Amino acid sequence: MNDRNDIGLPARAAALDILAAALARRSGLDEALSAPGFNALPLRDRAFARALAMATLRRLGPIDRALDGRLAKEPPEAVRHILRLGVAQAFLMETPAFAAVATSVDLAAGRRDSRPFKGLVNAVLRNLLREPPDLAAADSLAPDWLMARWRAAYGEDEAQAIAATIAQEPATDLSLRDPSTAAHWAEALEGEILPGGGVRTTRRGDVAAWPGFETGAWWVQDASAAVAARLLEPAPGQHILDLCAAPGGKTLQLAAAGAEVTALDRSAQRLKRLTENLKRTGLAARTLAADGTAWRGGPFDGVLLDAPCASTGTFRRHPDVLWAARPGDIAALAATQARLLAAAAEQVAPHGRLVYCVCSLEPEEGEAQIEAFLRARPDFALEPAVPGEGGAPDASLRPDGTLRILPHHRPGGTDGFYIARMVRQG
Structure with a gap:
């Protein structure tokens, strides 16, 4: 997006708020983008602010590496954010150099915590303009600890290919x-x-x-996420439980196939969006706000568990997850996933299917979960996927028939997912 003369400081201040919220806490990006103050801005300001914040987040690693080489000591957090946005404007947004510097200095001058550092902002950005940084190095696009994990799990070449997709602005996938x-x-x-x-x-x-939205002809859902529901092979009249259902893309898929769906999520607030989408699409499902580890209502012909996870596979649309995630999160989430899997298994009828998936690239949340589950539950067995089944990329099929979809497995990118389909023995 090109800078426009009529897009000024309010849009850049909004980008600053978005960036700060995204890096401060999980879900901060979504909260900032739905805040009343942000939505009160003119449409063009909102579009610019969002584009600037997202461009900054997608190249945050290389941007910080460039800044670290020009800062003698760490400035206040707000100043770091202003510098990050200035670099993104100058090198990623096609903003004229003078405007990238001037608006960043003005942004610093307008805040009490950053005002004393407006000279620093000016000097650092001008220095970078004289010696442009490399913002394309794949190995700095993700935090070092995540790159190390991906190298260990997938090897150097695959880790580099995963990281290279971080900087790409994604297309929009729709399920029909x-x-x-x-x-x-x-x-x-x-x-x-x-x-x-x-x-x-x-x-x-x-x-x-867009055409078709109001009539409910489609909904936004990443191509990888859509694979999981298809592997359940829903059919008219089947009773299916969608655990951890919100925001509801998979529920809509199951309902569109004619299944009688129970959509359960512990968050009543998140279920509101699902209910809205059911109404818009004219589809029907029973929705329940409950704890999936405790609720019982089966048996069901099929159970789909899209478990809460570190979400590291969703960085194409949510680059903030890479910087909000912490190493300790994965073990805590893995324990929750194990409890949910155990509870889901109890809901499956004999000969019924259980599909487990996570939008995570971390093996502890995928492969290791299913290996442990199958050891504990000999009454369940893997039902291997076949090449291309459900629209999955061929490269994602593992020898055991589970799917490990990596972001570079689909031209143009896709969310990272692990998906396993199992059948309960009679």
């Missing part, structure tokens, strides 16, 4: 209420048909204004 209409919606939305029957479009702007 009626998959037979894929050709129509691919044409209407200037997109392409994805394996499995969804549509991918590079269209930008307010999704709610």
Whole structure:
């Protein structure tokens, strides 16, 4: 996005708020983007602020590396954020150099905590403009501890390929209420048909204004996320439980296939969005706010567990997850996943299916979970996926028939997922 003369400090101040919230806490990015103050800005200001914050987050590692080489000591956090945004404007947003510097200095001057450092902001950014930094190095696009984990899990080449997708702005994937209409919606939305029957479009702007939104013909759902529900092979009349269902993309898939769906999530607030999407699409499901480890209501013909996880596979749309995640999070989340898996198993009818998935790249949350579960539950066995099943990339199929979808497995990128399908023995 090019800088415009009529996009001024309010938009940049909003980008600063978004960046600060995203790096301060999990879910901070979503909270900032839904804040009343942000949504009160003119549409063009909101679009610029979001684009600037996201560009900064996608290249945060290289930006910080460049700044570290030019800072004698660490400035206050707000100053670091202003510098980050200045670098992103100058080198990623095609903002004229003078505007990138001047607006960053003005932004610093407008805040009490950063005002004494406006000279520093000016000097650092001008120095970088004289000696442009390398913001493309893949090995600095993710935190060092995550890169080390990915190298250990997948090898150097795969780790570098994963990291290289961090900087890419993603297209938008859509799941369709009626998959037979894929050709129509691919044409209407200037997109392409994805394996499995969804549509991918590079269209930008307010999704709610796109053709087909108001009539509920489709919903936004990453292509990888859509694979899990397809592996359950839902059919009309089947009783299916969607555990940890919000925000609801998989619930909509299951309902569109004609299944009788119970969608359960512990967050009543998150279920509101699911309910809204059910209404918009004209689909039906029973929704329940409850703890998935304690609730009982089976048996079900199929259970889908999209477990809470570190979400490191979702960095294409949520680059903040890479910087909000902490090494200790993974062990804590793995314990929760194990409890949910044990509870989900109790809900599956004999000969019924259980599909487990996580949008995480961390083996403890995927492969290790299923290995431990199958040791503890000999009444369950893997039902291997076949190549291309559910629209999964061929490269994601593991020897045991589970799926490890990596972000570079699909041209243009995709969310990272682990998916396992199991059957309960009679």
